[in-house]
Amino acid sequence: MISKEVLKKVRKIEISTRGLVNDVFSPKVLESLPGSLAIGHTRYSTTGSSTGRNIQPIVVNYKSGALAVAHNGNLTNTAQLRSGMEREGSIFQTTTDTEIILHLIARSQEQLLENRLKEALSQVAGAYSLLLLSEDTFVAVRDPRGFRPLCIGAFEGATLMASESCAFDIMGGSYLRSLEPGEMVVVRNGEMESHRLPPAPEKTPCVFEFVYFARPDSRIYDEKVDKVRRRLGKYLAREHPAAADIVISVPDSSNTAALGYSSESGIRFEIGLIRNHYVGRTFIQPGQQQRDHEVRVKFNPVEGVLQDRSVVIIDDSIVRGTTSRKLVRMLRGAGAREIHLRISSPPVSWPCYYGVDIPTREELIASRMSVIEIQEYLEVDSLGYLSLEGMLEAAGEVGPMCSACFSGDYPVPITDELGKEVLEQ
Amino acid sequence: MISKEVLKKVRKIEISTRGLVNDVFSPKVLESLPGSLAIGHTRYSTTGSSTGRNIQPIVVNYKSGALAVAHNGNLTNTAQLRSGMEREGSIFQTTTDTEIILHLIARSQEQLLENRLKEALSQVAGAYSLLLLSEDTFVAVRDPRGFRPLCIGAFEGATLMASESCAFDIMGGSYLRSLEPGEMVVVRNGEMESHRLPPAPEKTPCVFEFVYFARPDSRIYDEKVDKVRRRLGKYLAREHPAAADIVISVPDSSNTAALGYSSESGIRFEIGLIRNHYVGRTFIQPGQQQRDHEVRVKFNPVEGVLQDRSVVIIDDSIVRGTTSRKLVRMLRGAGAREIHLRISSPPVSWPCYYGVDIPTREELIASRMSVIEIQEYLEVDSLGYLSLEGMLEAAGEVGPMCSACFSGDYPVPITDELGKEVLEQ
Amino acid sequence: MISKEVLKKVRKIEISTRGLVNDVFSPKVLESLPGSLAIGHTRYSTTGSSTGRNIQPIVVNYKSGALAVAHNGNLTNTAQLRSGMEREGSIFQTTTDTEIILHLIARSQEQLLENRLKEALSQVAGAYSLLLLSEDTFVAVRDPRGFRPLCIGAFEGATLMASESCAFDIMGGSYLRSLEPGEMVVVRNGEMESHRLPPAPEKTPCVFEFVYFARPDSRIYDEKVDKVRRRLGKYLAREHPAAADIVISVPDSSNTAALGYSSESGIRFEIGLIRNHYVGRTFIQPGQQQRDHEVRVKFNPVEGVLQDRSVVIIDDSIVRGTTSRKLVRMLRGAGAREIHLRISSPPVSWPCYYGVDIPTREELIASRMSVIEIQEYLEVDSLGYLSLEGMLEAAGEVGPMCSACFSGDYPVPITDELGKEVLEQ
Amino acid sequence: MISKEVLKKVRKIEISTRGLVNDVFSPKVLESLPGSLAIGHTRYSTTGSSTGRNIQPIVVNYKSGALAVAHNGNLTNTAQLRSGMEREGSIFQTTTDTEIILHLIARSQEQLLENRLKEALSQVAGAYSLLLLSEDTFVAVRDPRGFRPLCIGAFEGATLMASESCAFDIMGGSYLRSLEPGEMVVVRNGEMESHRLPPAPEKTPCVFEFVYFARPDSRIYDEKVDKVRRRLGKYLAREHPAAADIVISVPDSSNTAALGYSSESGIRFEIGLIRNHYVGRTFIQPGQQQRDHEVRVKFNPVEGVLQDRSVVIIDDSIVRGTTSRKLVRMLRGAGAREIHLRISSPPVSWPCYYGVDIPTREELIASRMSVIEIQEYLEVDSLGYLSLEGMLEAAGEVGPMCSACFSGDYPVPITDELGKEVLEQ
DSSP, X not given: OOTTOOOOBOOOOOXXXXXXXXXXXXXXXXXXXXXXXXXXXXXXXXXXXXXXXGOSSEEEEETTEEEEEEEESOBSSHHHHHHHHHHTTOOBSOXXXXXXXXXXXXXXXXXXXXXXXXXXXXXXXXXXXXXXXXXXXXXXXXXXXXOSOOEEEEETTEEEEESSTHHHHHTTOEEEEEOOTTEEEEEETTEEEEEEOOOOSSOOOBTHIIIIISOTTOEETTEEHHHXXXXXXXXXXXHSOOOOXXXXXXXXXXXXXXXXXXXXHOOEEOOOEEEOTTSOOGGGSOSHHHHHHHHHHHEEEOHHHHTTOEEEEEXXXXXXXXXXXXXXXXXXXXXXXXXXXXXXXXXXXXXXXXXXXXXXXXXOHHHXXXXXXHHHHHTOSEEEEOOHHHHHHHTGGGOSOBOHHHHOOOSSOOOSHHHHHHHHO | OOTTOOOOBOOSXXXXXXXXXXXXXXXXXXXXXXXXXXXXXXOOOSSSOOOGGGOSSEEEEETTEEEEEEEESOBSSHHHHHHHHHHTTOOBSOSSTHHHHHHHHHHOOOSSHHHHHHHHHTTOOBOOEEEEEOSSEEEEEEOTTOOSOOEEEEETTEEEEESSTHHHHHTTOEEEEEOOTTEEEEEETTEEEEEEOOOOSSOOOBTHIIIIISOTTOEETTEEHHHHHHHHHHHXXXXXXXXXXXXXXXXXXXXXXXXXXXXXXXXXXXXXEEEOTTSOOGGGSOSHHHHHHHHHHHEEEOHHHHTXXXXXXXXXXXXXXXXXXXXXXXXXXXXXXXXXXXXXXOOOOSOOSSSOOOOOGGXXXXXXSOHHHHHHHHTOSEEEEOOHHHHHHHTGGGOSOBOHHHHOOOSSOOOSHHHHHHHHO | OOTXXXXXXXXXXXXXXXXXXXXXXXXXXXXXXXXXXXXXXXXXOSSSOOOGGGOSSEEEEETTEEEEEEEESOBSSHHHHHHHHHHTTOOBSOSSTHHHHHHHHHHOOOSSHHHHHHHHHTTOOBOOEEEEEOSSEEEEEEOTTOOSXXXXXXXXXXXXXXXXXXXXXXXXXXXXXXXXXXXXXXXXXTXXXXXXXXXXXXXXXXXXXXXXXXXXXXXXXXXXXXXXXXXXXXXXXXXXXXXXXXXXXXTTTXXXXXXXXXXXXXOEEOOOEEEOTTSOOGGGXXXXXXXXXXXXXXXXXXXXXXXXXXXXXXXXXXXXSXXXXXXXXXXXXXXXXXXXXXXXXXXXXXOOSSSOOOOOGGGOHHHHSOHHHHHHHHTOSEEEEOOHHHHHHHTGXXXXXXXXXXXXOOSSOOOSHHHHHHHHO | OOTTOOOOBOOSXXXXXXXXXXXXXXXXXXXXXXXXXXXXXXXXXSSSOOOGGGOSSEEEEETTEEEEEEEESOBSSHHHHHHHHHHTTOOBSOSSTHHHHHHHHHHOOOSSHXXXXXXXXTTOOBOOEEEEEOSSEEEEEEOTTOOXXXXXXXXXXXXXXXXXXXXXXXXXXXXXXXXXXXXXXXXXXXXXXXXXXXXXXXXXXXXXXXXXXXXXXXXXXXXXXXXXXXXXXXXXXXXXXXOOSEEEEOTTTTHHHHHHHHHHHOOEEOOOEEEOTTSOOGGGSOSHHHHHHHHHHHEEEOHHHHTTOEEEEEESOOXXXXXXXXXXXXXXXXXXXXXXXXXXXXXXXXXXXXXXXXXXXGGOHHHHSOHHHHHHHHTOSEEEEOOHHHHHHHTGGGOSOBOHHHHOOOSSOOXXXXXXXXXXX
């Protein structure tokens, strides 16, 4: 929820448009916004198709008035819940899991929004960092395992909530702290109260946020992303050293890990790939066709850096392997003599059911090939992945984390059909 | 529903935009439409505000798949039903009465759409001509009193449904017949079946359709609008003759009545007002401010016709009186010597709860003033309204009709709050 | 120029968009306009293709600053002038004849805009009613033969100029008078001066404006259009009587002539065709394809009026004959027993080189067929055209007029290539 | 011209829209383009206001047909030429210098486009890299001093032209060579011919392209930008060493220079600032107000990197000083203990008249303050600019270059009024 998006205190305006946040919220639009509570979302859809109706925040009317919700994460028992409710006559306007929560809230006989929400959440499983906004109340809640990040900031007396702390920085606000797993924060009439959901057997925040998603200038789970990511690079250098002339990164997500690798290995860091900034983040574009088109124009190699060099290139992860293969060929074309690919996380072999848009097992190269096979497929001189232990150690004091996409060890069982099928393979 | 809109057999496309039908459905858009079933609506909102969410057809997902509905008319017991459902936890995406019907359908345990619909309609009261479209079935139904029109046409083997028959003509189709009050027509796999809802004590189609809404080239209730409207003018001439040089109409809605007045009275018909065609139908624009702006540029008097003449001007009705007053001044400004205003219906004194956007009693000039007072307010030399009896006689063989906006005699009680308040005044 | 468009005193804003005037000039746009001089145009392109660059008013920069021009009419010697200027190195931004005038103005060594314009106009031939706007001066001029109309109005101390007086009425202004042929009116600092161009051997205003273009509520050439058009209908009734039950018109352009025919013949006027108002004026749409599409949905017959009747139908003119043929079939389909087509002008047999978009001789039905042949082609029971003499007599006190499209008698020779070719056939 | 834009062989389509290239040229638009020659431009306006009419490429019609032009650079004698042409009656559609060239071409009596262009260019002074496209010919030319870059590439048998070679890479094409100063390349019927303009006394390519504009993965003037920019950083480290913990850059334009500084000084390179990628390149936005808004959200400091560190920060240049001041405060806020600002070019003290949008002397901080004063104003612990000699030496084998914005030594005199005034200060 709300990654890179800012939340102020506001009331009942809907602006749902596709486009960059900066384009949608022009100065003119911003000026026209009344009220003192607001909620926004720049989510790429992970369940349901990316049609207009599924765009978040979702806004509905129910007995207590209007209610808006933004949801980061995925529920794991929605199919059951949804078909049950449909059997009783419920109507859905979206095909997302998020709407289930709204129906559960609407069915609750509790009076206060926070109590309705607690009742609703007692019936759902999976990953959710949620923001809810009614006409007078603002609620933020993180699931008991704390799969997805959510943090609190402040700006000129207002309370801010966002996935990552950089959202606060950009608007000149300050970071306060992360919500605890299972914590629910209620803001009403300027007062903030903290509640607790029933605890989970274990807290399992997503480690992939450190590996790829979060920005290095953010804090998530009360850790500085930059520190963790640098350690990922350092540990990678220790586990998989390379005799090379230079270290380069796949910009920008691997820059910090590459600096860690460089400082640990003593191999000089260089800028060997230039990102073409007028194309957006590859990962966030729905649809494979678009993704391919954009990879082609996303990076450009710097010949002067690469020519006749033995190169360590750091990437955060390999998903399908297609982008990596193209990158490697690009580097060879620019004259790189040797290419040593180092990945600052273990092989991604399993889909994510908790909110990261990782494709099915068939599409994941690491579920079909061994590291040696991948090395051959990618045509690199050597390939090294950071170990699971190395990655988790780098994450520091967070404690146990969800690393299901690497290990297949799912902390919450998947009861929805899609999940079952994949797991039964 | 679907006045002036065409319905072909189609499947699950949503195009909801504000604008003229001709602009929204460009040749390019039309070509891009797949499938063989379609439903459309050009409704001005009569309940709920005219926001995007309330635009019809409304499309939802429920246990049996997608369902679209377009509704002409107003339900009279929605507040009760809605609050009941909300109490049980239902969520609404619009503020319209139409969505109630969808919820009732979704809650039904029947298998067939027509049976679900019958169960749903057994719980609602008021006026509805409805079109429903599921992925394989097309249902049209008219409420047992038949408040609003709905007719069946055919085009190249396809079944068409529309409020007025002119919709069929425009696309080259042919008129078959009106749906009976309480008739439900189901089209599935090219087969058409007729069902019956439980009968009402009396059939009461809306007489205002003849007076104003329907186009003279249409049939509604199996009557030719042109014939009825001409009779309205003739009877008006008999009830309220005038010694004048010419008869003019407020174009275009009163043209036919004016010709009837002219032929009965022997006074020459002339074109004394020119409509500026680039402004849309006044009535259909939501918001008073826009209405005022557009009245100013809507008509232009023809001086050569009006100068020094004694003029009978025919209008279909007087609602607030503000437009009429402006028109009268315009005619005087163009040199009319005498102005005899003749209205082809009785004074509109009561709001409509069955789907016509008539304002509250306070705004209706005839609920505040006598005919003599209105005559003075409008500054006309004489004013004559057609009698209730005259109007109903003109409607011909239709039988009893709803004339509540003229008589205050509401055939279906109004149980919604808004209605009660007004009626208790 | 400026038919149906309003001109106030303003300064250097450009809004050139396709769309209805009402849509382009929203209240928001209107409020945002600074200054006290304005010029506008709703022209359908008669020379040059209808691309964005050719949309008027044309605005250019030259040594004396910005200059905007709107032009109603067509020049007849532009090809020569343009190729001469191009040979000397001139650059054109449009493919219209209007830009020639701007180049001639820019080349003039005179100081005052009106003198530059006089010098420019001394070199061009053909038809022009022109409005020019510099940063401080507003000039209106009508060619010495007065082919196209142009009139002066006033509104709250401001001077207005428009093709037709109805433009003044709509905004609440008043009509002052027509510009004389060859008159140039200069408005500067609130002062109005009248100048004269060297006189033409004869004044020849376009008679087709009375027949079709002008609105009946307008004055052009200081005559009331309504009066002239009614006389066209009366004289038509005298020249071509018919034994019929009713007189109907092709709405709206022939309404007034039909009333004239009705009053002269004593045959009752009826409304037998309903215009579908959400489609724009057929004539004004560029491109034949669009025209055909729109004819199909433009009119709908009123069966109750036409059934078993012998009908006189009045139209203003027949151009290609295709629309008329479709209309006649529509009337037969609605049950008309006999159809007597009466045209309130003579056969259109020649193209217009002075600003009316009449197609080439090949496309004009009357240049290929006799009246009897046309009658057969259109499948009418009888066909009568008003005579040239009748038409010109109806025009009243205007004096000699251009009727070249009817007579082939071109008052100004056509020296441009296109013209030559056609005339040499 | 055409910086970051791709040119294929095409014919006479105009798409001029504001927005990112990627957004304007959607796959759908690209598919719809016919022909085999194309020209494009992503210029920020340096003369004339940034209105729609001034957007390049400019397209005109003249005696030889349509002609499109895209121009990188600024002419220095346009005011004279323009007023001369206006005196003779020429009309201009833009307020840019580029249109002058089109007028000169149109006035030429030569037959071939290349000869017309030579004649035209013999009359203009200043900086121009030009692309011209007629219906069958494609001409690229660089002014005799070679102020602005222009290079030739190839793609599947087609000839490409662009300011920077990275444009070829992105589309999968290959770099051939830079045009020589004074070289004109004509492509017609697939044949390429090279011509020469009369030589200038000296070649003076712009050094600021190396300092800021060009991308490190490009070649300009046949030099690899990356190599030059790295040398800028190295020489800067030699001239202005600093005792610091880390070197950071203002991303992305200073990344390469910072790596050079780091490798020369042995101080570790770190990523201390994160660019918010959804905001465009500050420099390219017209209007100061927008620029300020965007600076605020453009960068975010990485606290984990900066806290308690003594930091060398590398920037390419200081223009007004306002952005630098904000950046410095941001670094302090993130905990930086010492800030040593190093600039990889000399103080910018003079405006550019050859195509770089540098503001007036009043706005340039270095024309008002000494280095010490700037250091105080920016609140840095030390400030060091690369020397003029160092910068030019870093540029390598290019030879003499234009460094007027640093030195005030203008290789071509400025005869236009604006220029004179500024220079006479």
